[in-house]
Amino acid sequence: QVQLQESGPGLVKPSQTLSLTCTVSGGSISSGAYYWSWIRQHPGKGLEWIGYIYSSGSTYYNPSLKSRVIMSIDTSKTQFSLKLRSVTAADTAIYYCARTSVWSREFDPWGQGALVIVSS
Amino acid sequence: DIQMTQSPPSLYASVGDRVTITCRASESISSYLNWYQQKPGMAPRLLISAASSLQSGVPSRFSGSGSGTDFTLTISSLQPEDFATYYCQQSYSTLLLTFGGGTKVEI
Numbered sequence: 001q002v003q004l005q006e007s008g009p010g011l012v013k014p015s016q017t018l019s020l021t022c023t024v025s026g027g028s029i030s031s032g033a034y035y036w037s038w039i040r041q042h043p044g045k046g047l048e049w050i051g052y053i054y055s056s057g058s059t060y061y062n063p064s065l066k067s068r069v070i071m072s073i074d075t076s077k078t079q080f081s082l083k084l085r086s087v088t089a090a091d092t093a094i095y096y097c098a099r100t101s102v103w104s105r106e107f108d109p110w111g112q113g114a115l116v117i118v119s120s
Numbered sequence: 121d122i123q124m125t126q127s128p129p130s131l132y133a134s135v136g137d138r139v140t141i142t143c144r145a146s147e148s149i150s151s152y153l154n155w156y157q158q159k160p161g162m163a164p165r166l167l168i169s170a171a172s173s174l175q176s177g178v179p180s181r182f183s184g185s186g187s188g189t190d191f192t193l194t195i196s197s198l199q200p201e202d203f204a205t206y207y208c209q210q211s212y213s214t215l216l217l218t219f220g221g222g223t224k225v226e227i
Contacts (some may be wrong), residue, residue, distance in 0.1 A: 004138055046165065046207065046219055046222050047207055047219040047222075048219070049216070049217040049219070054135075062160055062216060063215075063216065066226070096164075104169055104170055104211055105152070105211035105214065105217060106154040106166055106169040106209070107154075107156075107164070107166065107200055107209070109166075110164055110165070111163065113163050
């Protein structure tokens with residue numbers, strides 16, 4: 001049973017970089033069948049796909065965030081990471097990581113989510 | 121961008137009711153449509169993929185249908201544990217995956 005767990009600071013100052021890591025357990029992060037995604041949810045709002053990364057390191061980002069996002073993957077640690085630069089209060093959200101099928105691109109399973117607040 | 125529009129944004133229902141939620145895509149997405157359930161304080165859970173494929177462990181009272189631009193999620197007999205927010209998601213576009221705005225099912 002694959003499980004995902006987000007970790008990282010819960011408070012980030014404006015203009016700084018948000019950094020989160022997702023640790024995958026119970027399965028291989030190197031499987032060619034999956035992308036590894038980040039999704040966020042603003043408080044009380046809907047879901048926004050941030051992007052995903054393949055085990056090779058290839059990345060696909062939401063165009064609306066592309067200029068500020070960097071994703072990376074460390075297969076030896078079964079982890080993948082998100083960096084979001086130059087954050088503002090509008091980046092305050094719950095950040096989820098999720099596994100994504102290469103073929104049908106549904107998100108399953110999800111991590112429990114990490115609340116990140118951008119505030120000075 | 122493919123826009124996903126869900127209706128209604130919220131609905132009130134009773135235990136035992138049949139509930140239908142609609143999701144409309146701004147262009148044809150074939151059957152690349154997934155449904156999720158989210159309860160307060162929890163991550164979304166995949167219910168249905170590819171418009172109508174029920175995920176393992178999901179009760180059979182949930183069903184999905186549709187193709188092209190119009191899709192529905194149906195709960196045949198609403199149970200207390202089904203009160204939640206439901207989201208559709210299109211996975212047709214490999215470069216920009218998008219969600220509907222959600223439908224909150226309330227008592």
